[in-house]
Amino acid sequence: MKILIINGPNLNLLGKREPEIYGSISFETYLTQLKERFANHELDYFQSNHEGCLIDKLQEADGNYDGVVLNPGGYAHTSIALADCIRAIAIPVVEVHISDIGKREPYRQHSYTAEACVMSFMGLGLEGYAKAIKFLAEQ
Numbered sequence: 001m002k003i004l005i006i007n008g009p010n011l012n013l014l015g016k017r018e019p020e021i022y023g024s025i026s027f028e029t030y031l032t033q034l035k036e037r038f039a040n041h042e043l044d045y046f047q048s049n050h051e052g053c054l055i056d057k058l059q060e061a062d063g064n065y066d067g068v069v070l071n072p073g074g075y076a077h078t079s080i081a082l083a084d085c086i087r088a089i090a091i092p093v094v095e096v097h098i099s100d101i102g103k104r105e106p107y108r109q110h111s112y113t114a115e116a117c118v119m120s121f122m123g124l125g126l127e128g129y130a131k132a133i134k135f136l137a138e139q
Contacts, residue, residue: 001137004065005031005129007047008054008073009058014098014126021099023125032128038133051075055085060088067136071096076111086116092139093134097122 007027010017015026018026027047033044037123046057051063054075070093075082086093091114101108114120117133121128 002042002064003044003067003069003133004057004061005034005043005045005069006054006057006061007045007071007076009049011073012047012049012073017066023098025126029082029124029136030129034129034133037130038137041133041137051079055082056132058082058089058093062064062091065091067091068093069096069132070094070113070117071098072113072127073110074114075128076101076109076113077108078112080112083112083116086113087127092118092136094118094135095122096128096132097109098125100122 011027014022015024030047048054053096054072058068068091072079072082072095075095077096095111095114095117101111124131
C-alpha cells in the first residue's frame with residue numbers, strides 16, 4: 001500500500017515545540033521508525049506551513065496514493081477549504097492529532113477536517129500516525 005503522510009503548520013518543529021505536549025522527538029526521526037515498522041508499505045512524507053500547499057498535495061495524492069494520513073495542525077480548526085478538498089478527493093484520509101484536541105483550549109476542540117476524514121486519532125502522541133497507517137492498511 002502506498003500512503004502519503006502530510007503534516008501541516010508548525011509540525012516541522014516537533015521535538016522542539018512544546019515538548020510537554022508534542023514530545024521531544026522530531027518527525028523525521030519518527031518517520032524512520034515508521035518506515036521500518038511498516039516496511040511492507042510505501043510511506044511518503046510532506047510538510048508545509050501553507051494551507052494552499054497542503055491542498056495542492058492532497059489533490060496530487062488523489063489517484064497516486066491509496067490513502068493519506070493528515071495532521072492538519074491548527075488548520076483543523078479553521079480551514080473549510082482543506083475540509084472541502086478532503087471531501088473532493090477519492091482516496092481515504094485519516095486525521096491525526098498528537099494531543100487530545102478535545103481536552104485543549106476551546107478553540108481547538110472542533111476539527112472541520114475531521115468531519116471530512118474517514119477516521120481520526122488524537123491524543124496518542126506520535127503513535128497516532130502508526131494507528132492511522134494500520135487503519136488504512138486494514139481497509
